[in-house]
């Protein structure tokens with residue numbers, strides 16, 4: 364059997380780390396098995412969608428490094444891949460369910476349902492929808508229809524037995540059918556509900572595996588019951604714990620989780636994000652940076668854990684450093700962007716980036732180093748270096764005498780002062796950059812303008 368997976372976001376707002384992890388694992392599952400990966404826009408609730416949200420999500424997924432065989436922007440078998448364009452398909456299958464006795468129209472209003480629930484609660488009963496109560500006399504149905512009221516369409520839930528499935532993450536699960544009430548398949552007005560549209564689309568699109576958040580665990584039995592009633596094949600479902608932030612709050616658009624767009628704008632490399640997310644809830648033999656192809660090849664849904672996972676943005680730094688190390692010169696320059704190196708003479712840019720690449724994790728930090736190394740000759744105020752003035756006098760003298768690299772300079776300083784090693788390099792670096800950490804002295808010599816170096820040494824050489 365060829366594996367088909369999908370990612371099915373509702374196109375409202377931007378995707379966050381939790382969404383991207385779900386998309387990544389579904390992509391890995393398909394790609395690792397040479398299968399197909401689909402994207403489906405679950406946009407039946409058009410009122411919540413802002414213009415451009417879907418396009419933005421597709422752009423974020425592509426940036427993240429995922430590719431899809433079919434989706435809202437790329438039609439293929441089983442499409443269209445936008446639920447808002449599938450109205451006719453939903454009507455057809457709702458009709459099928461009604462004809463086979465698996466669905467019925469319900470003319471009870473929201474207000475009546477609310478009152479009924481309140482009444483049941485008062486009587487100490489579970490506030491559940493019940494089929495007998497919902498059935499109105501024929502005359503009342505006719506009256507409501509004539510008054511223009513549209514019915515909701517409800518599923519005739521099974522009443523005996525159980526709905527069971529083998530969850531890809533949690534193992535065998537089952538729900539007694541008696542716990543499934545006659546839920547809504549389509550709201551009055553005909554808009555299909557999530558349970559119905561989502562399950563039907565998976566079946567019609569040939570989806571074989573669904574990895575999704577455990578917030579959907581409560582839906583699975585009902586979705587399986589729908590597919591069973593339609594005689595359609597069901598995918599295998601796997602429910603993963605939702606990602607939480609370091610404080611334990613579930614990531615969500617509503618609570619302002621960092622979006623893909625924000626990660627991207629901050630210069631985070633997509634591979635760093637993918638490696639961070641892939642390690643939340645899935646073990647990997649290799650603790651180094653994995654390429655997308657390696658992630659796909661090594662992913663195994665059976666190894667997903669069902670324990671809660673926290674996404675701490677601090678984890679990103681480690682992977683960002685590794686992902687940056689893996690960039691070649693051209694990719695590094697693209698990542699930094701033209702603005703970050705605007706102050707660096709064009710001929711020096713590659714050398715500059717090579718000098719600072721291990722000291723930065725964002726283009727903003729690249730720009731900071733560009734300002735430090737190529738800014739005004741003197742640092743104001745002169746940094747505290749902790750070095751004796753004799754050190755700088757000797758350094759400047761050697762510099763003026765033509766020392767062209769840091770080794771020659773250090774040699775001269777050692778001879779003049781008796782100092783050695785970091786007692787020379789540390790004060791020199793501080794004098795040259797104002798920073799205790801940063802590129803090696805050799806790298807600074809290779810890129811900094813000589814006048815700047817001379818001026819900065821001179822700032823400390825005065826007795």
Ligand code: GLU
Pocket residue numbers: 371372373405561573574575576579
């Ligand atoms: N649109 C649903 C969501 O974003 C899809 C759920 C699923 O993957 O089945 O939660």
